[in-house]
Amino acid sequence: METRAKKYPLALPELGKLERKYLMEAFDSGWISSKGKFILEFEKGFANYIGRDHGISTSNGTTALHLALASLGIGPGDEVIVPDLSFVSPANMVRLSGARPVLADSNPYYWGVDVNTIEQCLTRKTRAVLVVHLYGHPVDLDPILELCNSRGLDLIEDCAEAHGAMYKGKKVGSFGRVSCFSFFGNKLLTTGEGGMCLTDDEALAEKMRLLRDHGADRNRQFWHPVIGFNYRMTNLQAAVGCAQLKSLPKRIRKYQRIGHAYTRRLDSSKFAPHPEMKWAECVFWMYTLLVVGINEKRRDRIIEQLKKDGIETRPIFYPISSLPPYQKERTNNTVAKSLSKRGISLPTYASLTNDDINYICDRLQAICS
Numbered sequence: 001m002e003t004r005a006k007k008y009p010l011a012l013p014e015l016g017k018l019e020r021k022y023l024m025e026a027f028d029s030g031w032i033s034s035k036g037k038f039i040l041e042f043e044k045g046f047a048n049y050i051g052r053d054h055g056i057s058t059s060n061g062t063t064a065l066h067l068a069l070a071s072l073g074i075g076p077g078d079e080v081i082v083p084d085l086s087f088v089s090p091a092n093m094v095r096l097s098g099a100r101p102v103l104a105d106s107n108p109y110y111w112g113v114d115v116n117t118i119e120q121c122l123t124r125k126t127r128a129v130l131v132v133h134l135y136g137h138p139v140d141l142d143p144i145l146e147l148c149n150s151r152g153l154d155l156i157e158d159c160a161e162a163h164g165a166m167y168k169g170k171k172v173g174s175f176g177r178v179s180c181f182s183f184f185g186n187k188l189l190t191t192g193e194g195g196m197c198l199t200d201d202e203a204l205a206e207k208m209r210l211l212r213d214h215g216a217d218r219n220r221q222f223w224h225p226v227i228g229f230n231y232r233m234t235n236l237q238a239a240v241g242c243a244q245l246k247s248l249p250k251r252i253r254k255y256q257r258i259g260h261a262y263t264r265r266l267d268s269s270k271f272a273p274h275p276e277m278k279w280a281e282c283v284f285w286m287y288t289l290l291v292v293g294i295n296e297k298r299r300d301r302i303i304e305q306l307k308k309d310g311i312e313t314r315p316i317f318y319p320i321s322s323l324p325p326y327q328k329e330r331t332n333n334t335v336a337k338s339l340s341k342r343g344i345s346l347p348t349y350a351s352l353t354n355d356d357i358n359y360i361c362d363r364l365q366a367i368c369s
């Protein structure tokens, strides 16, 4: 058996000279907290990149989600439809806001929620629909937007895994009333920790800025008309973000090349590849596949065996309805459950070479046969 000393992490940030230069510039300026030129520059630059009028940077993607919900006045008595198959953060923030997260099932082809699964969750209490563009792949937004518009519901997009992904030629994050991003270390654009809310609604943007900063009146010091948070990003983080934004389009192309290479290389009788619908341009944040005909135990063994070959992988998310704080939510999300048992995410980062991909695929195919 071929053994390699090389280790393959699941994700790796791409940090270059420009990140270091801007970071040192922020450091040397003394503006290391949440004031400084990089913050506005990053907010403007990122909003402009996605195609929105306003960017409100935050301390991370989770606080961005909470800020979005709070600014829309979502609270006790309200219900927000969230995907069952997702990172837990959106459901947690709906709970934290005092509202009830209603867990919708996945579409079997692109894994995010589809309009039918959302419709089944609607009640008189539904206030908003929070979609997640899972693993870099957009959800089918047109019918969801139509449903939201006809029912007067707010659409919130969680784009934490899909910076630059396109739905019918338009970037995700440009559709929701508010769209939220994360800049955690393993995301396509990182500031270490960090996040942002985007919107075209000026009043809502102003409200988010107010709530982000202790609810402090801008014209009267220490006057707090409402209860707010401290969800601010630092100038140091924003400096890194400004540099990362410049290389983002190139990085996305690298991830797409890697995604397509995995799909080409893997035996399609053994694996269902990472989704890519005709109407979507996926950015392959963490190339994720399904192994055909396995159960959860077998999947976990495959992950263990890959680890011995120096290949770090991870299971797809567990349905949120299976986690202890959410087990009381009555759901019958068979698609999410079925995807969750069979899914594995493979190493995906900019410096991964074709050789690396070949080795990872060889090991995976050998273990699975």
Ligand SMILES: *Cc1c(COP(=O)(O)O)cnc(C)c1O
Pocket (backbone or CB within 6 Å): 060, 061, 062, 063, 086, 087, 089, 090, 132, 158, 160, 161, 182, 183, 184, 193, 194, 195
């Ligand atoms: C990463 C992620 C978040 C949260 O981001 P943090 O910056 O780690 O708080 C939220 N939603 C989804 C779908 C994510 O993948």
